[in-house]
Amino acid sequence: MFLDALLSRDNNVANRALAALKQLPASDRPSNWAPLLRKLRRECGPKGKAVTRKEIAALLAKWSGRAIAEVQEKSKQPADLLAAWQPVFDWFNEAHPELATAAASAGLVDAAKWEATLAEVDWETGDFATGQRLYVNRACQGCHSDSGALGPGLSGAAKRFSPEDLFRAILFPNRDISPMYRFNEYRLRNGDVHVGRTAFYAADGVVLRTGAGIVRLDQAEIISQQTSERSIMPEGLLDGLSERDLADLYRYLKSL
Structure with missing residues (x-):
């Protein structure tokens, strides 16, 4: 949950996630380190912050047990920052080549991949309780609660839209934003x-x-x-979910 939130485009959400991750026990799973590398790469961009890069590097060192030498950042230009941090990216890619793509992702939604996934989901096999947990864990209720919602109400949404269209709206939140939610x-x-x-x-x-x-x-x-030209709902909200997870989440959404 916190690793997903770490990659949120909402800085407030991402900062809270990083603070929470720093308090949790170290993870020895390289698959959990990949989002840290992805966040570090993003923080080398024009809007990145040096303090966040250092915090991510310290967390990565704690989790991996690998000492990371202090990086000398000679300029704030993205190309120079990426070059300065490249030894860290190279270490991870060489040690865990199967996770290199996940660590290097720019956070863009792969439309073709998701269309293929949606076509394979058996929407009638979902479990209500599991779907409810996913709904809560992905913090959907924060914007779609009945009282003072920041996002549109979801009551009856599964009846108005096909499951594929409903999940496309989640996958691509910036495609069609109502003026009410700008x-x-x-x-x-x-x-x-x-x-x-x-x-x-x-x-x-x-x-x-x-x-x-x-x-x-x-x-x-x-x-x-x-x-804002972007939806308050972040991209990547469904990252990491299996076909079964999507069916479970849909089963819960149908109950609203």
């Missing part, structure tokens, strides 16, 4: 980006409702505000 995007001086519904304006800041909860932003730290 929220505000705030960029801060430290590079963080927060997206949500502005609940309250004040002279010294704003209170924002996000998928992870209430966030207060200081006016002095806000450098820009605009209507």
Whole structure:
């Protein structure tokens, strides 16, 4: 759950996930290290932060038991950052070549792969209880609860749409965003980006409702505000789910 959230495009969600992962016992499973490498690679991008890169590297060293030498970042240019961290990526790829693709993923949804997966799901075999757990673990209720929902209500959605269309909407949340669910995007001086519904304006800041909860932003730290072109629902929400998992989740959605 926290590894999925670590890759969220919502910085508030990702930061909370990283804080939680730092408190958990070390994982000795290389498959759990791959998302850390993927996050590290993303943090080498234009919006990445040095402090986050160092925290990810420290967590990777703790989990893998491998000492990671301090990386000297000579510039903030993505190409230079990737080059500086390349020895870490090379180590993982050489030690675990079967996970190299997962560790290098840019987080883009593979449409062809998912279309093939959806075509193979037996939608009538899902288990309600398992689907409910998946719904909760993926934090769906945070935006689709009945009271004050940030996202559209899901009651009856499985009756209005085919299972394939319903899951395409989850897989590609930015394809068709209703004007009702275009929220505000705030960029801060430290590079963080927060997206949500502005609940309250004040002279010294704003209170924002996000998928992870209430966030207060200081006016002095806000450098820009605009209507977001992206859905508050992150891409990759179904990553790691099997055909059976999808059937289970659909069974629960049918009950709403």
